[in-house]
């Protein structure tokens with residue numbers, strides 16, 4: 001079977017193209033700013049067997065130049081922020097204003113394109129002006145105006161005074177929406193923001209430079225394909241036939257729409273190496289504790305609320321994951337995390353040797369990097385102020401007075417070197433005469449010796 005990829009670069013797992021496999025969740029994606037648009041473009045690069053985009057995707061950006069690198073989002077779904085074509089200079093207030101001024105047309109297009117979505121992901125990169133300024137406005141607009149559940153995929157910048165501060169301020173506003181439950185005129189409750197997926201660019205850059213997962217990719221594309229692939233693989237997992245399923249409704253209601261942060265983990269287990277039932281259960285359970293490549297430093301004990309776990313077993317080994325094994329997994333999870341709502345499931349694939357374990361957890365707390373963002377922004381500011389105070393500066397001391405009269409420049413009549421009535425030779429083309437200030441006869445640096 002032909003291997004499916006995103007952009008012929010990022011391989012998707014084989015079960016994606018299995019018979020009857022399809023996207024079980026209707027996601028919509030809206031990318032804001034340059035980073036947000038590039039991530040959205042990775043989602044738009046996920047194609048079905050006929051070569052059409054599986055998901056509905058649009059992008060919004062101030063800088064049209066940044067849009068020329070977009071490969072997959074159709075032109076008609078690329079929206080410029082009119083009046084702000086030259087960018088917003090990393091100022092989120094200007095970004096917010098730019099979005100508000102252009103919001104009417106964009107909102108209508110979202111309504112036309114995405115009304116039947118199960119959930120809309122608003123995507124941005126924190127740090128700049130456009131995406132950082134627009135994200136909170138758009139989340140509110142969709143939740144209040146379209147009544148479609150909204151989640152956000154965002155990235156945290158590498159530590160940088162301006163970007164860390166911008167990110168902190170926008171994150172504060174965004175995170176508050178996770179706990180903001182309102183009710184409409186008919187007393188139906190809804191949440192301003194259903195969930196948040198955080199990519200820590202600092203972690204991603206470091207891990208990518210140590211051991212690139214896919215050769216020939218820069219860290220930004222690596223991170224974008226990574227998050228696109230994992231969300232798509234989950235969407236397909238919910239559609240696969242099996243005896244124990246985590247279906248789309250389970251995943252949406254119990255993990256994705258919990259007003260929490262979502263974390264992902266994925267692990268391959270070589271079944272030739274893991275032979276006993278106990279070892280297999282241990283390997284499966286430990287998946288989420290391993291490193292999460294998008295962000296790290298979660299407090300599972302304190303913060304985990306619910307978790308979906310799906311094991312994709314090769315057909316030839318299917319019997320190794322039966323109802324008993326699944327109950328063992330349940331029991332072990334309960335012993336360790338009694339307060340966590342746990343949704344285990346399985347599916348089968350045509351793989352020969354490897355089981356793949358996927359976990360998606362909803363967390364009532366942020367990854368470490370986000371928790372420390374305020375401190376980081378403050379420290380970066382302090383460091384700059386300290387450096388400015390201690391900088392060697394431009395003072396070279398007072399001028400030293402000279403006594404020799406012969407070196408004093410004689411008083412000369414004031415003249416404008418740009419005036420048209422100059423005596424120096426004039427250019428034939430009527431342009432201002434060119435003159436070398438060091439030439440003999442020049443009055444600018446007259447050698448008085």
Ligand SMILES: Nc1nc2c(ncn2[C@@H]2O[C@H](COP(=O)(O)OP(=O)(O)OP(=O)(O)O)[C@@H](O)[C@H]2O)c(=O)[nH]1
Pocket residue numbers: 032033034035036038039062087088089090091095125126127128129130131132155156157158163199201220221223224
């Ligand atoms: N993970 C990831 N981060 C990115 C990507 N592109 C840019 N970023 C990061 O996103 C942050 C914000 O930059 P942009 O997305 O260019 O900002 P913007 O929203 O366009 O805002 P302005 O350019 O100020 O108008 C920076 O820290 C970038 O390093 C990407 O493709 N993936």
Ligand SMILES: [Mg+2]
Pocket residue numbers: 033034035063066087128130
């Ligand atoms: Mg930009």
